[in-house]
Amino acid sequence: MADHSVGAVRTQSFTFAHPPHPMVLDSGVGLGPVSLAYETYGALNADKSNAVLICHALTGDAHVAGYHDGDDKPGWWEHYVGPGKPIDTDRYFVICSNVIGSCMGSCGPSSINPATGRYWGLDFPLVTIPDMVRAQRELVRYLGVEHLLAVTGGSLGGMQTLQWVAAYPEMMDGVLALATTSRHSPQAIAFNEVARQSIMSDPNWKNGDYYDGLRPDLGLAVARMIGHITYLSDESMHVKFGRELRGSSFAFNFEGDFQVESYLHHQGKKFVERFDANAFLYVTKAGDYFDLDLGNPDSPARRALAGTGARFQLVSFTSDWLYPTYQSRQIVDVLKTLGRDVSFCEITAPWGHDAFLLPDERLEVVIRGFLGGLHGC
């Protein structure tokens, strides 16, 4: 598929909410100016009806597909996005932006507070998933798009996708939410809290004010290791690592005999090179706060879903224990009750929550078919 790539791309930036008109966040705090890093692929058609918005997961970024200058590694969803691919950039105008509160180009705790000229740190206000989506709404409008063919994303990106239709129920034809939930389970919150405590107990964290010195790399690496466990599955760990050792026998020390230990160390180490510890606190908290309250007949999200004409496609994966199938099914059941046009598939995959990011023939077919159905015959 390498030849079916969008090729060379670059991340761009959009800034809005300039003083004195800040964006008012769910917390009540005003934030401005707000900057978003984003990428687009393909072209908006004449009647502006082919825009597909992709929302990234927890620590993702705007770089969905193609190659940055000098990089040999493509974007995070290269397998699914490109010319002739399920999200076909020959047919669709694809938009993705980095969420606010993150550190991959959009404003967050590791960016500079224009009021002080210093890093925001913990002075950056807490943001929610609805805040992230409101910011994306500004970007989409700036790009000249008033109506989206579809919004899609997996995991935290799936939550944004659901929040999109809850906030702007008339703005899209299709909602494609993968491996996600309408509210974080206590188990998901628990794992996030352990990860956050790992960061905050690193002596280098210093209440988030570490940008001028050593960073809390150890705490962040352990946080990432915890996350990775929740992204895999019992089965995938058996397949990937088993009880394989790095050496030929036990070393009788604590340096990590097992391949699975080595994998986690590697993931942790790789992660600190690209992600900011404070940003990790912010984005995990946003996930934990997320709750569309769909069980409540009077919740705003449920009322919005009742009024939308959008078609829904939900996908879960059999081995995903972070956002298990029953959580997608709860969303499906609400949409059934509301008489919405909803489609659902549980894909058999051994890879755990990570499955939505990995090449999967069925997922390819589902994404292509759903978008094709929206695009009309």
Next chain:
Amino acid sequence: MAAEHCDGDGHELRFDLRVVASWIDPGSRVLDLGCADGKLLRFLRDTKEVKGLGIEHDEDEVVSCISQGLSVIHGDINKELPGFPDNAFDYVVVSQTLQQAYEPTALLQQMLRVGRRGIVSFPNFCCLPIRLQMAFSGHVPVTPELPYQWYNTPNIRVLSLEDFRAYSRAVPFSIIRSLAVNPSGDGSMREVRFWPNLLASYGIFMIRDR
């Protein structure tokens, strides 16, 4: 996409589905229980602008439906119906699926709650070839309509056209339309008017709540 989406004079449909399709009004809302690869729903969408939804338990079939832009819920027909509101559909179709239901009465009652009409089709277990096989071969019948052995059949229940009529009085529901047919090998079929319970291998019924 247009070519692969918008086809159809119905020739690709199984004979019973052609009848079902001919009974469905354009523009209606249809729920297809056990929709398999979505042939009926696709035909109805492409020729009658029907707003369809399928329920299917087989993952490959579900993916096949979605690949055609159809809406389908990956689930168990015995469990999915209670989640829909009353009269959410104009028609609820169970074609060659009733004989696989664990609780057919509960299924039929739910069908007639969520749909204004039900359309049921099933093979007639008391047609002549089956009776002859039973009488003379000493084996449980295997026919083109019921091609399975006892150990691999998904059909946990077998019934005749008369059984279904008797059943309509027991549940109860009203039969408002019916057709008894014999399919032939080339995909066409012949209506059976005389002694259908003996001479037709297949029955298709439209029913509603009494």
